[in-house]
Amino acid sequence: MKLITFSGPPSSGKTSVLLKVIGELCRDGMHPGVIKFDCLYANEAEQFDRIHVPVRVGLSGNVCPDHFFISNIQEGVRWGMQQQLDFLFTESAGLCNRCSPHIKNVRAVCVIDNLMGMETPRKIGPMLRMADIVVITKSDIVSQAEREVFAFRVLQANPKAKLLFINGITGQGVYELSRLLNDAPETATVENYSLRFSMPAALCSYCLGETKIGDNYQMGNLKKMNFNPIINR
Numbered sequence: 001m002k003l004i005t006f007s008g009p010p011s012s013g014k015t016s017v018l019l020k021v022i023g024e025l026c027r028d029g030m031h032p033g034v035i036k037f038d039c040l041y042a043n044e045a046e047q048f049d050r051i052h053v054p055v056r057v058g059l060s061g062n063v064c065p066d067h068f069f070i071s072n073i074q075e076g077v078r079w080g081m082q083q084q085l086d087f088l089f090t091e092s093a094g095l096c097n098r099c100s101p102h103i104k105n106v107r108a109v110c111v112i113d114n115l116m117g118m119e120t121p122r123k124i125g126p127m128l129r130m131a132d133i134v135v136i137t138k139s140d141i142v143s144q145a146e147r148e149v150f151a152f153r154v155l156q157a158n159p160k161a162k163l164l165f166i167n168g169i170t171g172q173g174v175y176e177l178s179r180l181l182n183d184a185p186e187t188a189t190v191e192n193y194s195l196r197f198s199m200p201a202a203l204c205s206y207c208l209g210e211t212k213i214g215d216n217y218q219m220g221n222l223k224k225m226n227f228n229p230i231i232n233r
Contacts, residue, residue, distance in 0.1 A: 040061070
């Protein structure tokens, strides 16, 4: 089974691209499945059910969705093996630009859209910088100059990535992505595998349910800003 991690900011088109990729793989006789990780709500299962693709949804609730992901991915892989899948796709919540959902020796895809602003690639951390493949969506509704500058900024952030432009509505460009995924390594387990980059630091009092504000209620991993006055010379 080939395990593929899909990441990207919210509303970048991850699910649309994934549906098109799965359609292409199914036409090739493959048997794909999906695990959708989110925080409070996810209706993507209905979309995958409609095309008869096995799907599981995990909602992290008050836990960081990417910490939730890495705590459950081995069980997810075990489920994929039981389903005798050819491909298992995981789709992350994409709530935090600092998140790091990619695993060493597992093919990693990041989806980012051309409407997010030219500086966005600089603001996204490991989920863009550590991806093997970066998919740019919605590039059909920007100018050629905007498209080229945005692609340049993406490659500045991740010069080793394979860059693809894909239309999540028409599916244009998805065939090439499906070919790249066919070359992904086999994954029977992720036991003892490692993340490509560390997760954001935890744990603080607010992670544990604290709601009151003030130094007396703060403990654990904390990072404070410097508000000392700046003297102009």
